[in-house]
Structure formats: C-alpha cells, structure tokens
Amino acid sequence: MDLTLKIWRQASAGEKGKLVDYQVQNISSEASFLEMLDVLNERLVREGEDPVAFDHDCREGICGACSLYINGRPHGPDKGITTCQLHMRRFKDGETIVIEPWRAKPFPVIKDLMVDRSAFDEIIQAGGYVSINTGGVPDANAIPIPKRDADTAMDAAACIGCGACVAACKNASAMLFVSAKVSQFAVLPQGKIEARERVQNMVAKMDELGFGNCTNTYACEAECPKEISVSHIARMNREYLSAKLVSQIE
Amino acid sequence: MVKLDAKIPQGPLAEKWTNYKAHQNLVNPSNKRRLDIIVVGTGLAGASAAASFGEMGFNVKVFGIHDSPRRAHSIAAQGGINAAKNYPNDGDSVYRLFYDTIKGGDYRAREANVYRLAEVSNNIIDQCVAQGVPFAREYGGLLDNRSFGGAQVSRTFYARGQTGQQLLLGAYSALSKEIKKGSVKMFTRREMLELVVIEGRARGIIVRDLITGKIERHSAHAVVLATGGYGNVFFLSTNAMASNGSAAWKVYKKGAFFGNPSFTQIHPTCIPVHGDYQSKLTLMSESLRNDGRIWVPKHKEDAEKIRKGELKPTQIPEDRRDYYLERRYPAFGNLVPRDVASRAAKERCDAGYGIGSTGLAVYLDFEDAIKRLGKHVIEARYGNLFQMYEKIVDENPYETPMMIYPAVHYTMGGIWVDYELQTTIPGLFAAGEANFSDHGANRLGASALMQGLSDGYFVLPYTIQNYLADQIRVPRFETNLPEFEEAEKAAKERIEKLLAINGTETVDTFHRRLGLIMWDLVGMSRKKEDLEKAITMIQELRKEFWKNVKVPGKNEMVNPELEKAIRVADYLELGELMARDALVREESCGGHFREEYQTEDGEALRDDKNFTYVSAWEYTGEDKEPKLNKEPLVFEFIEVKQRNYK
Numbered sequence: 001m002d003l004t005l006k007i008w009r010q011a012s013a014g015e016k017g018k019l020v021d022y023q024v025q026n027i028s029s030e031a032s033f034l035e036m037l038d039v040l041n042e043r044l045v046r047e048g049e050d051p052v053a054f055d056h057d058c059r060e061g062i063c064g065a066c067s068l069y070i071n072g073r074p075h076g077p078d079k080g081i082t083t084c085q086l087h088m089r090r091f092k093d094g095e096t097i098v099i100e101p102w103r104a105k106p107f108p109v110i111k112d113l114m115v116d117r118s119a120f121d122e123i124i125q126a127g128g129y130v131s132i133n134t135g136g137v138p139d140a141n142a143i144p145i146p147k148r149d150a151d152t153a154m155d156a157a158a159c160i161g162c163g164a165c166v167a168a169c170k171n172a173s174a175m176l177f178v179s180a181k182v183s184q185f186a187v188l189p190q191g192k193i194e195a196r197e198r199v200q201n202m203v204a205k206m207d208e209l210g211f212g213n214c215t216n217t218y219a220c221e222a223e224c225p226k227e228i229s230v231s232h233i234a235r236m237n238r239e240y241l242s243a244k245l246v247s248q249i250e
Numbered sequence: 251m252v253k254l255d256a257k258i259p260q261g262p263l264a265e266k267w268t269n270y271k272a273h274q275n276l277v278n279p280s281n282k283r284r285l286d287i288i289v290v291g292t293g294l295a296g297a298s299a300a301a302s303f304g305e306m307g308f309n310v311k312v313f314g315i316h317d318s319p320r321r322a323h324s325i326a327a328q329g330g331i332n333a334a335k336n337y338p339n340d341g342d343s344v345y346r347l348f349y350d351t352i353k354g355g356d357y358r359a360r361e362a363n364v365y366r367l368a369e370v371s372n373n374i375i376d377q378c379v380a381q382g383v384p385f386a387r388e389y390g391g392l393l394d395n396r397s398f399g400g401a402q403v404s405r406t407f408y409a410r411g412q413t414g415q416q417l418l419l420g421a422y423s424a425l426s427k428e429i430k431k432g433s434v435k436m437f438t439r440r441e442m443l444e445l446v447v448i449e450g451r452a453r454g455i456i457v458r459d460l461i462t463g464k465i466e467r468h469s470a471h472a473v474v475l476a477t478g479g480y481g482n483v484f485f486l487s488t489n490a491m492a493s494n495g496s497a498a499w500k501v502y503k504k505g506a507f508f509g510n511p512s513f514t515q516i517h518p519t520c521i522p523v524h525g526d527y528q529s530k531l532t533l534m535s536e537s538l539r540n541d542g543r544i545w546v547p548k549h550k551e552d553a554e555k556i557r558k559g560e561l562k563p564t565q566i567p568e569d570r571r572d573y574y575l576e577r578r579y580p581a582f583g584n585l586v587p588r589d590v591a592s593r594a595a596k597e598r599c600d601a602g603y604g605i606g607s608t609g610l611a612v613y614l615d616f617e618d619a620i621k622r623l624g625k626h627v628i629e630a631r632y633g634n635l636f637q638m639y640e641k642i643v644d645e646n647p648y649e650t651p652m653m654i655y656p657a658v659h660y661t662m663g664g665i666w667v668d669y670e671l672q673t674t675i676p677g678l679f680a681a682g683e684a685n686f687s688d689h690g691a692n693r694l695g696a697s698a699l700m701q702g703l704s705d706g707y708f709v710l711p712y713t714i715q716n717y718l719a720d721q722i723r724v725p726r727f728e729t730n731l732p733e734f735e736e737a738e739k740a741a742k743e744r745i746e747k748l749l750a751i752n753g754t755e756t757v758d759t760f761h762r763r764l765g766l767i768m769w770d771l772v773g774m775s776r777k778k779e780d781l782e783k784a785i786t787m788i789q790e791l792r793k794e795f796w797k798n799v800k801v802p803g804k805n806e807m808v809n810p811e812l813e814k815a816i817r818v819a820d821y822l823e824l825g826e827l828m829a830r831d832a833l834v835r836e837e838s839c840g841g842h843f844r845e846e847y848q849t850e851d852g853e854a855l856r857d858d859k860n861f862t863y864v865s866a867w868e869y870t871g872e873d874k875e876p877k878l879n880k881e882p883l884v885f886e887f888i889e890v891k892q893r894n895y896k
C-alpha cells in the first residue's frame with residue numbers, strides 16, 4: 001500500500017518542530033507500523049537525509065518504549081495494544097497518517113518522536129517498592145495471599161510504563177500510572193507496612209514533577225495498551241485520604 | 251595453552267558453596283563505602299546485582315542503553331522461572347534441578363556452578379515474593395507451579411505470560427530504592443564502548459551518551475558486565491532490537507576469554523518469518539507445547555496444496571497428519587527439549603513437508619486440547635499468547651492451528667567466567683546471559699531468569715567481596731590516567747571512522763546479510779564446508795562494511811544509525827568467532843548440531859572423549875586467528891549419559 005505520512009520532526013529539545021510530509025510506497029499490509037517506519041528510515045538514510053528518531057525495543061508490547069501518537073491517539077486506533085503491535089492492515093491504501101510524539105509538559109521531546117519519560121522513574125523512586133534487602137526474607141509460601149488479591153495486584157502490575165495515559169489526558173495527569181503501582185502494593189500484605197508513606201510520597205512527587213490533576217475523563221483507561229482499570233485510581237484516592245487522615249490524627 | 255582455573259571449591263558437591271561462603275574474604279562496612287563498583291546493564295542480572303551491592307554499602311554506578319532500567323530485554327520473558335521448592339510435592343529437589351540442568355545442557359556445563367544455581371533457586375522465589383512480585387496463586391492462597399519445557403516435575407513459577415516483566419519490575423523496584431537512598435547512581439541511555447584496564451585489572455569504562463553523543467569516562471574498583479546475549483548476530487531473533495554483543499566483544503578484545511561462542515539456542519515455537527521488511531521474530535511461549543500438538547501433513551502433495559493456499563489445515567484428516575515429535579519421541583512427545591524440537595521441525599521442512607506460504611513452518615494445534623478441556627480453560631492458560639498471535643498473523647488460533655518455526659532465542663555462549671563469575675581480567679565480572687553460563691550446550695526453559703537473578707542477588711554479592719577485600723587500600727581512580735585517555739581515543743576514532751566512510755549501503759543491509767550467512771551456515775545444523783565458507787564470507791562482508799557502509803549524521807546528536815553501526819561492526823567479528831568455534835567442535839551436543847556427527851536415526855552424537863571441555867577463546871590481535879584454550883569439564887558426581895527422549 002501507498003501512504004502519506006505527516007511526521008513531527010524536531011532536531012532537539014531546544015529547537016522548534018513541525019510536521020513534515022513523507023510518501024511511502026509498496027508497504028506490505030502484513031508489516032508492523034514500526035517496520036513501515038523502518039522502511040522509510042532506510043530510504044532516508046540512502047538519500048542522505050536524517051532518519052526519524054523514535055523509541056522502541058522489544059517490539060512485542062511489553063517494554064513500554066514505543067510511544068507514538070498516531071492520528072490523534074496514543075498507540076494508534078486499536079484498543080489494548082502498543083504502537084509496535086499495530087499492523088498496517090489496520091490502514092487503507094492511500095491514507096494519510098499523522099505521527100506525533102507524546103505531548104505532555106513532564107515528557108519533553110528529545111528528538112522527533114522521542115520523549116524523556118524519566119519522570120516516571122522518579123515517581124517510582126519516591127516509593128514504588130517494598131523496603132526490604134536481599135536475603136533474610138521468609139519462605140515464599142509463608143505469606144499466603146488470596147488468589148483474588150494476587151490477581152488484582154497482577155492486573156495493576158501489568159503496567160508497562162509507556163506513558164500513554166499521560167499523553168491521552170488533557171491535563172497530562174499521571175494518576176493511572178501512579179495508582180497502578182500504589183494499588184499493586186495496597187492489596188498485597190507485603191505492601192501494607194509502608195502503604196501510608198508510599199501513597200503520600202508518590203503523589204507528592206507526581207505533583208512536584210508537573211503532572212496535572214485527574215478530572216475523571218477516563219481517557220487514560222481507554223488508551224492504555226494494557227487496559228489498566230481506573231478502579232486503581234479510586235483505590236489510590238481512598239489510600240491517600242486515609243493516609244492523610246491518619247497522619248493528621250497522629 | 252593457558253591453564254584456566256575455574257576456582258571450584260573443594261568438598262562434596264552439596265557443600266561447595268557453603269564452604270566457599272564460610273572461607274571467603276569479606277569487606278567491613280566502613281571500607282565498603284570507599285569502594286566503587288560499576289555495573290553495566292539493568293536486566294535481571296544487572297539490576298539485582300546493583301541493588302544488592304547498594305544495600306551492602308558499596309558505591310554503585312549502573313549503566314544501560316535504555317531510557318529506563320525497567321526496559322531491559324529481560325522484561326520480555328514470558329514463561330516462567332524455575333526453582334526447586336517442590337511445593338507441588340512431586341518429587342523435585344535441589345539435586346533433581348541440578349541434574350536436569352546438566353543433562354539438558356548435554357553435559358557441557360560445570361557441575362559446581364550448576365549445583366549452586368539449583369541451590370539458590372529457592373531463595374530467588376522467596377526474595378521476589380517479599381518484594382511483592384505477583385506470582386500466580388492457587389485458591390488456597392499459595393503459589394502455583396507449572397511444568398515447563400519437558401520437565402517431569404512442576405517447578406516453574408510464573409506471573410501470567412509476563413514473568414520476566416514482573417521479576418524485572420521487582421529488581422527495578424529494589425534498584426529504585428537504592429537510587430533514592432543514594433547508594434546507586436543510575437546512568438540511562440549510555441552505551442559502553444570500551445573497558446579500561448589498569449595494571450592488568452578492570453578499572454573503568456568508556457561510555458557514549460546516546461542523547462548528546464558525549465563520550466564519558468567512569469572509574470571503579472571493579473566492573474560487572476550484565477549486558478545480555480548476542481542472539482541478534484543473526485539479525486532476526488526473538489531478542490529486543492537493542493540487545494547486542496558489543497560490551498562482551500569489547501572486553502574480549504581487552505583480554506577476557508570468550509566461552510563456547512557457537513552455543514546458540516534456537517527456540518522451536520516462534521512465529522515464522524513473513525517478509526523481507528521484517529525486523530524481529532516473536533516468541534510463542536514454550537508453555538504452549540504443554541497442550542498443543544505439533545504436526546505437518548503426512549503427504550507431500552497435501553503440504554504443497556497448503557503452501558499454494560488450496561487446502562486448509564482443518565481439512566486434513568487425522569490419518570493424513572504426521573505428529574512427528576510424538577512419532578519420533580514417544581516418551582516425551584511434544585515436550586522434548588528445545589534443541590530436539592527445533593531440529594525435528596527443520597528436518598520435516600527441509601524434506602518438503604513444511605507449510606505456510608514459505609514452506610518454513612509447522613502446525614501447533616490446540617483442537618484436541620480445546621475438545622478435552624474446553625475453550626475457556628485454554629483461554630485462561632494462553633489467552634494473551636493467542637491474542638498476540640492473532641494480532642501478528644491475523645488468524646484465530648482457537649479455530650485454525652498456529653504456524654510456528656524455530657528462531658534464534660538465546661546464547662549459551664558468552665564471556666568465560668570462573669566459579670566466582672570473574673573473567674580472565676581480574677576485577678571484571680560477568681553475569682546473566684552475558685557470561686558463558688550454567689546452561690552448557692542447551693538451556694532449559696525458565697532457567698535464564700533463574701540464572702540472572704541467582705548471579706545478581708545471591709552469587710556476586712559474595713564473590714565480588716572476595717575480590718574487593720584486598721582492594722580496600724586502593725584509592726579511587728582519576729579518569730585522567732593514560733589508560734582512560736587511550737580507551738577514549740580508541741572509542742572516538744572508531745566512531746569517526748564509521749562516520750567518514752559515507753558509502754552506499756545502510757547498516758541494516760549489512761546486518762541482514764550477516765544474519766543470513768549465520769542462519770544458513772552457522773544455524774540449526776552445521777557442517778565443516780559450510781562453516782569454512784561462513785568464515786570467508788563474513789571476512790569479506792566485514793571488509794565491504796568498512797568500505798561501503800553509510801552512517802548518516804554526526805556523533806554529537808541522537809543517532810540510532812550510528813548506534814547500530816557500532817554494534818554491527820562488532821557482530822561482523824563475533825560471527826566469525828562463532829563459526830570458528832562451531833568448526834573445531836567436531837561433535838554434536840545440545841544446540842550445536844554437526845551433520846557429520848549424528849546417530850543412525852539422526853540424533854546428536856556427542857564425543858565425550860575429545861570434547862568434554864569449555865572452549866575459551868583468546869583474542870590475539872586484529873585479523874589474527876584467535877587462540878583456543880580449553881577448560882576440561884570434570885564430572886565427579888554424576889554419570890555422563892547419552893540424552894534419550896525416546
């Protein structure tokens with residue numbers, strides 16, 4: 001198939017960017033979206049032009065590196081998948097596709113379609129862990145956990161940290177990302193001990209880094225490639241309120 | 251020949267590690283603060299090591315090419331992690347896990363290392379659960395296990411089809427905790443280009459900042475390489491795009507020996523290749539073989555019609571199907587080890603029975619399992635894998651059998667290390683897939699995750715102290731020493747050279763061509779003439795690369811083409827070493843199958859008398875033949891047998 005691509009080009013963080021038109025021909029409908037961009041890049045290199053920079057690695061929907069805003073939607077038109085899992089059969093011959101980077105203040109553009117998502121690492125560093133050291137832990141089966149809770153924890157832990165939730169949100173809120181981590185630990189006995197500090201520290205860090213507020217539009221859930229539920233946001237809000245209350249009483 | 255000392259501790263097998271720990275040297279807490287450790291890599295091995303070192307009080311600097319430590323390739327592991335817990339009470343034990351691993355590796359791994367691996371496997375599960383890793387559980391609240399990759403016991407722990415992700419996120423959380431505490435400093439988007447060796451010891455690295463192109467120098471008292479495997483030498487593999495062998499190759503060229511470079515694992519169940527634009531291959535978890543049955547048509551004319559699209563697999567009746575694994579290996583059937591399953595698929599396809607448009611595919615069929623267990627059970631077990639398959643192939647595997655074909659997946663070979671995971675360069679350690687490891691000539695499913703975490707959480711934290719104990723009086727190293735100057739100069743010159751060529755072919759073109767040579771001649775089955783041919787072809791391709799590659803842009807920018815060029819230049823050397831290693835190993839063992847050495851019915855034929863050794867290659871200079879050193883493998887505790895899955 002032949003396509004017109006409108007791709008965001010920006011040489012570096014400091015410079016201005018713009019949409020540039022490219023034509024690609026003879027793309028197989030079996031190819032993945034990123035393979036289509038590979039074909040374009042290979043041509044650009046041959047022609048002595050600067051290839052388009054984008055983040056990617058596993059190409060199977062798990063590392064969370066790929067992050068394209070395709071025709072106005074994070075990870076493109078399909079539900080429940082990442083950009084790298086999107087295939088060209090989803091598009092029509094002759095179509096025009098607009099490709100942009102994640103747009104959110106806390107995710108500055110590095111080059112073209114690559115953005116800096118280190119803010120997510122900082123949020124995890126603020127408390128997204130159980131403070132235990134290697135060794136000296138009890139036998140794994142000494143901590144029985146109801147299957148239902150383990151499954152809920154896994155649902156939350158499935159987050160790949162891609163940032164689509166932030167890119168989808170008009171407020172650039174990171175609530176879905178943060179709540180997924182808080183929620184995973186909130187339902188597990190291992191996480192209960194530090195639950196109060198964790199939720200407060202992670203939320204404070206999120207605010208400090210400039211992520212916006214949640215106004216319950218649920219665009220995050222709709223665009224999440226792992227279909228993480230907004231019920232985790234509700235759980236985090238409960239955790240946060242009770243943590244606040246307890247610290248006020250103390 | 252250098253005499254390689256594996257430093258295996260004395261005593262009975264089951265007591266070696268305990269003895270080692272009881273007698274090793276330790277570093278006291280106040281001295282730990284004065285010692286710096288560099289860890290390269292944040293996969294399971296690197297992240298777990300770095301976090302543990304930080305907890306112990308060392309100063310740690312950790313590097314990775316990704317934008318976040320959480321994106322290391324380990325994240326993609328699907329199936330599970332082994333441990334000898336024996337929770338299901340089905341007869342497992344440390345000894346059995348050890349024995350299965352040695353046997354699965356076709357008796358080409360070190361007894362003492364493998365025993366230690368089995369021994370600490372249980373600690374790994376405890377550690378991960380304490381971190382909050384949400385492993386699958388039963389209704390009673392205890393951990394669930396499944397059988398994996400042909401094991402006769404259920405010893406595999408898993409977190410849906412995302413075990414690697416959950417284990418890595420566990421290690422990443424431990425790392426994040428230490429970063430917050432200040433004991434670990436993380437350097438993201440940094441690629442190691444050179445190792446710095448001072449007076450014979452590893453003392454630092456040179457890295458490139460992948461955003462600015464700035465070349466940086468970092469010093470330390472010891473360096474740990476945890477940079478993963480080199481399967482991408484084949485261009486198409488199940489590895490992530492940025493997985494590479496460059497760091498390992500750089501230390502090889504600085505004097506670290508390379509162990510068993512030709513030992514590559516070809517995984518039997520991957521989605522077949524479908525076009526020349528293809529960038530990578532996707533693994534379909536081995537767990538599928540627990541319920542799926544593998545077959546091809548019994549008659550060539552059926553296979554031909556399928557290839558032409560005139561016949562559908564569902565139209566082929568039972569008696570016209572050849573369940574070749576069940577036929578050849580009645581005892582293990584579809585659950586034979588990976589190397590055996592892969593070769594059998596290739597054998598059928600080469601003989602003209604392959605399916606799919608290319609004829610390079612076989613069926614993995616769930617019809618019987620769905621009839622027996624119901625669709626909902628299959629969906630609960632493999633739902634996410636079926637969905638992934640459908641997304642890629644656009645066919646519904648509940649209704650029509652999956653098409654699969656073997657693909658490069660893992661490298662058992664790697665940097666040679668002794669029992670302490672130290673390389674032949676003092677102060678340089680290698681962990682995870684980057685070392686030549688405990689898997690011999692073939693790795694069992696769910697054992698790479700186990701090994702990475704064993705190395706990082708439970709082995710290196712001990713053994714590195716034994717090295718650092720006599721380093722406490724060594725002051726921190728300045729990075730303006732001549733050794734740093736020189737290493738940086740070498741790295742810069744190489745980059746400048748690559749950018750100056752300005753030829754006509756892209757990096758990927760060369761990589762693809764190398765991949766084809768490797769796959770055809772150094773792949774699933776190898777023979778003398780082919781390997782000799784491969785060596786010449788790779789040498790020629792390498793020359794052409796240095797004359798005609800086109801790397802656009804400059805160093806001082808985000809330049810993925812330059813990153814790839816640096817890696818492919820190394821693959822063009824590493825590929826040759828792999829072929830050399832395969833050539834001198836005149837036997838078939840595990841994933842290494844030499845056509846000249848097979849039994850009458852086509853099974854691998856080992857030569858224990860002449861080849862019970864680890865090949866440890868030594869670099870001798872640019873375009874010079876490398877030197878082969880041998881570490882004899884001594885089996886004191888188990889009887890070496892012919893593997894038999896019939």
Ligand SMILES: Cc1cc2nc3c(=O)[nH]c(=O)nc-3n(C[C@H](O)[C@H](O)[C@H](O)COP(=O)(O)OP(=O)(O)OC[C@H]3O[C@@H](n4cnc5c(N)ncnc54)[C@H](O)[C@@H]3O)c2cc1C
Binds near residue numbers: 329331699
């Ligand atoms: C699709 C797939 C599924 C798998 N499933 C399983 C499974 O179910 N069970 C199992 O046991 N095993 C499985 N494996 C194998 C297993 O995942 C890997 O062997 C293991 O995760 C490797 O871990 P590692 O820490 O050694 O390296 P990696 O996770 O590959 O990490 C390498 C690290 O090194 C860094 N790095 C690399 N080069 C450089 C450089 N030059 N400079 C700086 N940093 C560098 C990277 O950024 C990264 O952080 C699977 C593998 C694949 C491909």
Ligand code: FES
Binds near residue numbers: 065082083
């Ligand atoms: S490249 Fe890893 S999720 Fe897309």
